[in-house]
Amino acid sequence: MSSWNDSINFCSWVGVTCNPSTKRVLILDLSSYKLAGSLPPSIGNLTHLTGLSLRKNSFHGEIPQEMGRLRSLQALNLPENSLGGKIPTNISHCTQLRVLYLRFNAITGSIPDNLRSLMSLNHLELFSNKLTGTIPNWIGNFSSLKGLRLTLNNFHGSIPSELGRLTSLEVFSLAANNLYGIIPSSIYNISSIKHLSVSINQFHAELPRNLGINLPNLESFMCGSNKFTGTVPASLLNSSRIQILDFPSNGFTGTVPAENLGTLRSLVSLSFADNSLGNRKTDDLNFLSFLANCTSLKALDLSSNQFGGEFPRSIANLSTQPTSLYLGGNLIHGSIPDDIGNLVNLTLLAMELNHLTGTVPDGIGKLQKLAGLYLNDNQFSGPIASSLGNLTSVTQLYMFNNRFEGSIPPSLGNCRSLLKLKLSYNNIIGTIPRELFEVSSLSISLEISQNYLTGSLLYEVGDLVNLVELDVSGNKLSGEIPTTLGSCIMLMRLYLEGNEFEGTIPQSLESLGSLEEIDISCNHLSGQIPEFLGNFTHLNHLNLSYNDFEGELPKEGIFSNASGLSVIGNNRLCGGLPKLRLHACSIKKSHSSQRLLALKVVxxxxxxxxxxxxxxxxxxxxxxxxxxxxxxxxxxxxxxxxxxxxxxxxxxxxxxxxxxxxxxxxxxxxxxxxxxxxxxxxxxxxxxxxxxxxxxxxxxxxxxxxxxxxxxxxxxxxxxxxxxxxxxxxxxxxxxxxxxxx
Structure with missing residues (x-):
């Protein structure tokens, strides 16, 4: 803004456009200048202004009523600020206004009825505010309106049928409100619509069968998270321009229409997640073979349905474009083909909660862009493929609740981007490889519980300084709890129960003040319970049961909460809350008292x-x-x-x-x-x-x-x-x- 000074004519200032003849300001565009403060009422003095754009700044406060003095204003562009208050009613005087962009602010109240005078509006974008009330039916009178975006507000009620008169409408977005009822049939007849989104509301009823025919220009249709029922209209596949079909979290049944599916060459994203699609039969996923022609497809989500049959071999025939593939939560059986490694751009592969068997193919190791691999809750067996160590970009690796056997491959230590590793509930044997503790990026969870691991919990566990959850319970680990565990200062959940640990609770654990849950029950630990556990202010669950602890139970913190504490099976403990039912502690005399007793008696x-x-x-x-x-x-x-x-x-x-x-x-x-x-x-x-x-x-x-x-x-x-x-x-x-x- 250095040019804004008296030595330069204001018509040459940055962001200012003047009429060459009259030298009056026509356009003020200060978008993305990191400006702050409130909008001054004096903005109303620019009476020749046709365009005002203050997009992407940090303005706060209310929009001044003086904005209504800008009778020549055609575009008011104030999105991505922190403006609050209500929409000023005086904007109704700006009758030449064609563009009203107020998205991504904190504006409250309802849409004022005064705005019905803005008959020249082409685009009304009010999404991502805090607006309430109902959608005014007079918006249906804006015959020139092309874009209506009211997403992410608190509107309630139903969609006025009068909006069906918006015959020029191309974008119709009412997602993420509290709307309910049935979408008026007149909306489905606006042939000019390209993008229709009503997701995350409470609409119900079936979609019209001729939906794709009546909306020939449709490029995206999003109706997820509602209460729609019936079948997916096959007519949608006639819309060759379709890029996004998004139907998740509804009550759709039947099969996915396969006819003409391969003609959707522009299809980028297809989601039918969380419905009741499929008949639990072997041919439920045959339609996937047609997707090989959809060379632009990047995201496919069929999770949480009732698709049956074997894992489709045709998946490997998809183009190399897909980045995410969700098939979890179905009834798919069989094994994963090795040539799934052809999908080299996959960043997410989710096949959890199925009935998949066999071993994990080495081909998955070729998916080097993979960030998330979810194979949990299946019936995989055999050793864990060492090729998984090639997944150097993986952040989440879920393989728990299967039948994997053998040892943990040291090659997993190459997965240096791991945030979560879950191998629990398998038949894994051997020791924990030292290489696993070299994955210093592990910052969320390391879960290898309920296996048959032996040996000790290596001292290198202290290298996982960002770890939030450590679960090695239900194994046969022995030795002492490593003192280096005290270096994992981010730990919130620590589960060591059901092993053969011995010795005392290390004093070094005093540094783990963020712990919320500790379970070290069913081991061979002994000694006194350290007082510092009572100083953990976030600790709400502590299980010390079935060890050999002795002495008086501490009284502070978690030890004063009987519902969050378990110490049963430690017969040499005493004191504590009455609900714990421990015997009273005997009074111990000090050494000096004993000497005095000797003098008085002997x-x-x-x-x-x-x-x-x-x-x-x-x-x-x-x-x-x-x-x-x-x-x-x-x-x-x-x-x-x-x-x-x-x-x-x-x-x-x-x-x-x-x-x-x-x-x-x-x-x-x-x-x-x-x-x-x-x-x-x-x-x-x-x-x-x-x-x-x-x-x-x-x-x-x-x-x-x-x-x-x-x-x-x-x-x-x-x-x-x-x-x-x-x-x-x-x-x-x-x-x-x-x-x-x-």
Whole structure:
């Protein structure tokens, strides 16, 4: 737009065309200039404007009502922007308007009745907006209208029969709306129609048998995704100009008309998918032999019908033009001919959900442009053809649910464009070839479950850094789960169940925060369930059943959702939600707690034994001395120990007061005492002489305690063997109090 400046006359600006005589602007064409912003109301000042084209920019906002001031406007071309709001009613003043293109915007509301004044319209294109309401019947008055495109809106109701008066109409497109009812017969009588599309609505009834005769200029007829029934009109094959015949997702029955099919030399696309065509008989696909003459044919879709018989050998006789061939979802049996490799331009070959048998021919390996190969859900057998490794452009290879046997050919590692590989539910044996993990493009799924694979899941699996789904379940894989799996950070679904994996869940899997589903059940995994699984915010399904996990179940994330968690068959797990019915976890004490317990239990027991031994020593060592009541109380001390009398011990313990009682047992009681002579605090063990054998063992225990020293034995200060004030036999041991306290 650098030319738009005052130094250059505006008639020389880019996109501006002026009348040579009057120097008034006639045409403003700024298509594909990456312009943005809204349309200014001042656009209405260009009153001599005949053409305005702002196609393919980024304008937004509403179309200004001032557009109605452009009384000379013949073409208003505003498609492929972001314009919204309603169609301005003032456009009705532009009575010379022949072209109104508003497609691919976000315009709302209904078609205003004011536009009925635009009687000169040749083309009305409003498709791919957000228009609502019904289709106005007054459009039938636009006798010059050649193109009516209202596709991809939200129109409802039926097609007005008045549109049958558009005798100049060439393009009639109402696809992808909410229209219903029967297409008026008057529409089928507009002989000028070249392109008729009513797909993705709710129309019903049968198509008229003379459809091809009444529409001799027909080039494309698209009626897919409706509720049409009956047979396919054979008269359509009389339209030699036909390029597209599109009938999918209806209720058509009977056979495909074969007569004159070979005369459709311009036919590019033929689709009868998802109907009820065919009689389940051997000759259902005979009509395909006529397509050999359709040298322009690129797409053939006969999927999801009831076609029977053997796989047609005539397919190999088609021209080299076809790029897509869909035959899946039928009742076709037999084998695929090797010369299917003649269709060298095929990019998609779909034969799934049939009854095909035999081996996959090597000829498929010649289809080097193939991007999608779907052979799943058949009865193929034998080894997987190594020639499939030649499919270097294939992105999706589906061979699951067959009877393939043998090993996975390493040549599949040459398919470096693979996004999906599905080999599940076969009879494949051997190990996973290392070459398969060199296909770093695998970014959607690798599924080789339900086979007989052995060995380990190779560490090279970590090279598949873009993989979204990995399914190797139902095999005989062993060893540990590779730690390199943690490099597959895009994984959303991980299925390893039904194998012989052992060891623990690798800590490296903590990086797989995008996982939504994990199934590692029915293996030999052990150890504790890692806490990080509870941090996976997207995880909604976790199956850990039938392993040997132990310990307490984590509590966060998926572990708080019983409906998405399965841990049955792990008998050593505990805790968790009540619905899981695991036993409660026992309280484990720490190492420091256990040491404290030893100090509180073991040492006091040793002290008690020391008391008993000491008392026995005194009983044997001392003779009984009796004094009269109130007289002097005799006391003796063992050699080497201090001498304490009964009276001294009596006074130091407050008369053996209950307040000073430290503890008691079957052999006696221990009291805290304070010696009156020097204030020392002691522990006094008074022996219970009523216990049989106490006196006899006292002497021996005294002897032992006198001769040994140990950190767990209390230091004895003295032993007393005497009589109390009542003349009863009295024996005691005196210990350092601090030792007794510990």
């Amino acid at each position: 040492i006091p027991v040793a002290c008690a034994l020391a008391f008993i031994i000491a008392m026995s020593c005194f009983i044997v060592a001392r003779s009984k001395v009796k004094n009269s009541r109130g007289g002097r109380v005799a006391s003796y001390s063992y050699k080497g120990w201090e001498s304490f009398s009964y009276l001294k011990l009596f006074q130091s313990t407050g008369g053996f007061s209950v307040d000073n009682l430290i503890g008691s047992g079957s052999f006696g009681s221990v009291y805290k005492g304070v010696l009156p002579t020097d204030g020392r605090v002691v522990a006094v063990k008074v022996l219970n002489l009523q216990q049989e054998g106490a006196s006899k063992s006292f002497m021996y225990e005294c002897k032992v305690l006198r001769s040994i020293r140990h950190r767990n034995l209390l230091k004895i200060i003295s032993a007393c063997s005497s009589f109390d004030t009542q003349g009863n036999d009295f024996k005691s041991l005196v210990f350092e109090f601090m030792a007794a306290k510990i």
